[in-house]
Amino acid sequence: MKDFVTIRDFTREDILHLINQAIGRKNNHIVQPANQKKIASLFFENSTRTRVSSETAAINLGFEIIGFSGSEGTSVKKGEPLLDTAKMFQGYGVKALIIRHSLAGSARFLGDNLDIPVINAGDGSNCHPTQAMLDLMTIYEKFHTLDGLKIALVGDLKYGRTVHSLLQALELFDTQVTLVSPPTLGMSSWRVEQYEEHCGRTVKFAKTLKEIIPTQDVIYMTRIQRERFPSGAEGEIEYKKIGGKFLLEKNMLRKCLPSLAILHPLPRDKNNIEVHPDVDSTPYASYFIQAENGLYMREAILQALIKRELKGRKTNSSPKEKLFKKMKVIDGKKMGEKLVYRLDTGILIDHLAAGSAIRIHSLLKLDQIRDKEIVICSNIRSNKLGRKDVLAIHDSKLTPQELYKISLVSPNHTINYIEQRQVVKKGKTYLPTILKGHLICQNERCISRKYHLEYCKETFIVESQQPLKVHCHYCELLMTGDEIEIDS
């Protein structure tokens, strides 16, 4: 039988022969003549430089590439969940998986659910860490250090994911960062805030490219994309105008430092060029070297991951985390007696933020309880807090999940466990470092949003308990007290 066209061509024996062969191969009883090492390269979004240099890096390290570029001809178009697609490639025995995807947090989601290393080649407008690494390599190659430099990030700092990752990296080195962008395309304030908090240095701002040229060691240019402006003629005019203001030309470089390095993640856009080709031949143009470095850096990253060489600074929920901090019970009786309605046994939550008890009542779904007495005291006077709320539930216990909800609404509170009108335990609930569920990420392009149908469980990292600050484990968005949305 020459071809394999239809099952009706084959005998029962043929079929069983093939099955036994396949199982033998799976269990390594039949050794492949050339069982190649493979890397999966899944580019759901447009890419040339990142894809080609990543794949070339893998080829140079002796890997074969499997995967796709653009989701046009793939099962993604048939509505396949991302994790199903990725699991398939893991099943085919790849040693690592490279992914570019339009949803923020997509790479993290896969990394958490696969055994193989996942390399983020850009997740929506969140980050692009391999690009940041090759940027740093290019700077290091020129200055032999990453400390003591003045670095300006120029252009679209809002959607440009390369500068997001670069800024995160610069936290770790002693650099003076200046941000230069059109008003509508500035770096998100939470990114700036986080940078300043993490490294204790402040960021400078400038309005024009011209004013910063004489002082900088590194000018990092980015592309301003047409789609960030309104469509139609007016948007076009605005776009051309803004683009023109952030155009770097050779004649602007007369007063720059002699060692200036101009970087650009490329591609630049010939329809609204941001670095004029006349800069290419100056000694300041580092962007072609930068592009070339992408190959070597991606080789280094791939090798380091496969050999598990990187330590990382991953956040872990310690098993020793104290989620309930006991307070000393001074006068066991007092608490129960102060209430309008006496509580024999149950829980009394004191020192809640004024006005928060009703919200907690709703989140704990106490309105669905009919067989237990519940007392809410709102806006009552407090020595410590001015005004406070108190909530008491008769004959009840609270689960850790319910206690987290109380902490999310009112980080300050005192929980009193009462038995026979006596406070027997007293304390305060803290949120775990890694919080699963409870909150909804406020980023519409985050993979954890339900309507993306990716079955990705919301997860948050608690950066501070009071004031409450959490960031999304997937898309990295920082949210504070007012900005969080509790999943009811």
Place this chain on the structure above:
Amino acid sequence: MKDFVTIRDFTREDILHLINQAIGRKNNHIVQPANQKKIASLFFENSTRTRVSSETAAINLGFEIIGFSGSEGTSVKKGEPLLDTAKMFQGYGVKALIIRHSLAGSARFLGDNLDIPVINAGDGSNCHPTQAMLDLMTIYEKFHTLDGLKIALVGDLKYGRTVHSLLQALELFDTQVTLVSPPTLGMSSWRVEQYEEHCGRTVKFAKTLKEIIPTQDVIYMTRIQRERFPSGAEGEIEYKKIGGKFLLEKNMLRKCLPSLAILHPLPRDKNNIEVHPDVDSTPYASYFIQAENGLYMREAILQALIKRELKGRKTNSSPKEKLFKKMKVIDGKKMGEKLVYRLDTGILIDHLAAGSAIRIHSLLKLDQIRDKEIVICSNIRSNKLGRKDVLAIHDSKLTPQELYKISLVSPNHTINYIEQRQVVKKGKTYLPTILKGHLICQNERCISRKYHLEYCKETFIVESQQPLKVHCHYCELLMTGDEIEIDS
């Protein structure tokens, strides 16, 4: 000369040098430094799983892949006939060719016209035999047999080509098949009929997924596609409703057999999910293992084809086939005399089905003959048949092709060769097992249909002469007496 940009750059000597080099390479006088083994992978239609696992299988066996995925950037868009494209790849020295194409029968057509093995990776909504093989492998791995199992096929059984191939395979094993599908997406009756005829077992039918869960060893789920329903809002509602009815969730599995295996060819569709992700973590979910098995099975198939290890059950026209069965001539004179008009020499076809002589007259284009006497007797009484037709042609012979046409219109008939008013030979024409031309396949998506412009000659396999049953050699469609269309 560094580049090869235009012919005007080169000398006569350069050109002759290149030609001699190329001919030397072709004739193996110049040995390639690394003449790689290659496989052609031609995916004219969307695919991720099948394409990637097929290509990975080839890579694991030491092959390089050439070809394309999606016909967008290819000569197909320029109207190239399929066989031209395939011949090109054969010319480039590939060891086998893998094809997915939207026309039913495309893989068969290539297999018949190429010297290298052709692997069908899905031909329209006809079949997908490598998928059926990995399905069987997954079942075999779990149950260590393919016999004695209860297997339900669920979902779109009409257009879902994976279940078509699976059903053909199950013919060969002792299985109890149950079909569960929406009314409009049921398995074509000819496929059921053929299954039952080939294996002598009957198929069961069920209307809901729920009712079959407790009894099955294997539940094979398939995707119900949006495009099978009318467009617009009403179609959307219908689609969601149907989809919901064929959704498998964890809570439905409480009463299933402990060894139940749930299979799914994947991808599942997150917009109208058919196997809820909560099933993924149950011990019944076999679909990720199934996907992984695709790699090993496709390695086994590729290897077996290249080594020509499979026997197959291919239909061949035996050179000994008797296409004319002689009858004994009892009374040579009688036949000629009964006719209204006497026949001296020629052919008299007796016992034709009543009303069929006019049709045969037309198909044999006897209306274009003026110089020979033709007699048609219609609906005349017959002892054997009640009523019959008789057709007589003076001084003529019939070609085998003309005789086949008679058999197609009236399988029952008696042909009398008459010389000098004597019947000298008498008998009946049978159709050859493989019938080229004469009929038109009734499947509009069959590659043999003329309007597809693929220059693929219609070919049919005669399964039964009386009643007449043929199936299309390409798209496998079964047609019986009433359904066939004779090519006039």
Place this chain on the structure above:
Amino acid sequence: MKDFVTIRDFTREDILHLINQAIGRKNNHIVQPANQKKIASLFFENSTRTRVSSETAAINLGFEIIGFSGSEGTSVKKGEPLLDTAKMFQGYGVKALIIRHSLAGSARFLGDNLDIPVINAGDGSNCHPTQAMLDLMTIYEKFHTLDGLKIALVGDLKYGRTVHSLLQALELFDTQVTLVSPPTLGMSSWRVEQYEEHCGRTVKFAKTLKEIIPTQDVIYMTRIQRERFPSGAEGEIEYKKIGGKFLLEKNMLRKCLPSLAILHPLPRDKNNIEVHPDVDSTPYASYFIQAENGLYMREAILQALIKRELKGRKTNSSPKEKLFKKMKVIDGKKMGEKLVYRLDTGILIDHLAAGSAIRIHSLLKLDQIRDKEIVICSNIRSNKLGRKDVLAIHDSKLTPQELYKISLVSPNHTINYIEQRQVVKKGKTYLPTILKGHLICQNERCISRKYHLEYCKETFIVESQQPLKVHCHYCELLMTGDEIEIDS
């Protein structure tokens, strides 16, 4: 750390480790486990045959392929200049670059700006030299020579780039070429002219395919594309009609030479077939062999370029080129005196074509000069020329660039350098063989046109000074005196 998802996962030490690893790899201190040889394959336009055979050739020679097919998922869609894209691939260490692009001259532009060999796989409707080479190989294989043959080129000779390159190659061999095409799709007259001039033979023309069949050794068929005709029903009718006239069928070959070779670059178009499949089985059909030869020829070309084996006939500006040819000064005084206004010191350009002085005045931007006396004499009588113009500029010198402009407007002229009313030097300016700038290529699809934003400097090869004939270095278009457009 398993994954590489965000920079915030990594420590300062991790980052510095990766940078040092990457720099080590770049500088070869860290040797790659399998640093593969690579070829870049950049197909910005649709292709199957050329792309697959080029890539297969590279694979056979032991290369890995990086690149893309179709510009859909690439940075080209983001407006990246072509040279940036190409430089990136050079940076990734490829040994050669294969390009197909819609702009004429694109391959030449890259070849001039990269260090690695560039192979033109089709540049707009200009040329396709690797195809011409495999065409020649196929002819040579059959006839064991390229001389003494009669070759007809049939079909779309205007846009069909394969025949453009083939005609250029046939210049070098003793062949009788016949051109057969619809009136609107004839070979551009400059291509025919250039062929005839270069080889000293004339081309024949024929109106129908039928009339040339009996006499030809080679018939080279090409595809007539739908898009060359007006859209709509009338265009469709015209297209079908024309196509039908240039259809080659088996029954037309009864009177052909027994050794006739029919070639076709393929693909043929099944919707308006130009070589009927019934020709495929005749001994004249060479097009499948031709397609196969593509592989071997492209291996030969790639190997020859990498080994720098081809001599080429590249045009070079010799450093010894005489751009100013001195004439003997006979009577130093005379020239200045004849003018209406006397010239003490300066330049007097005599014998200009009648009417050209105003044009030169404008091109040299003399209208912007206020402090120097300028005299223009127009249409004055001349013994040699009938009528002539004279232009005198007081106290001035002319740059070489300004002198070229004069030669472009009036190739015939005499320049007199005058000091103290004496002609001290006299002569004529010639254009250099390679002329950068000054002219605008008249081909709208030429890469040197400014609106393509590719920053490609206009460059022309001067074929003849008088009459003026130049061809574009990029798109090869020939332009003569009337057709040139001077860049003002």
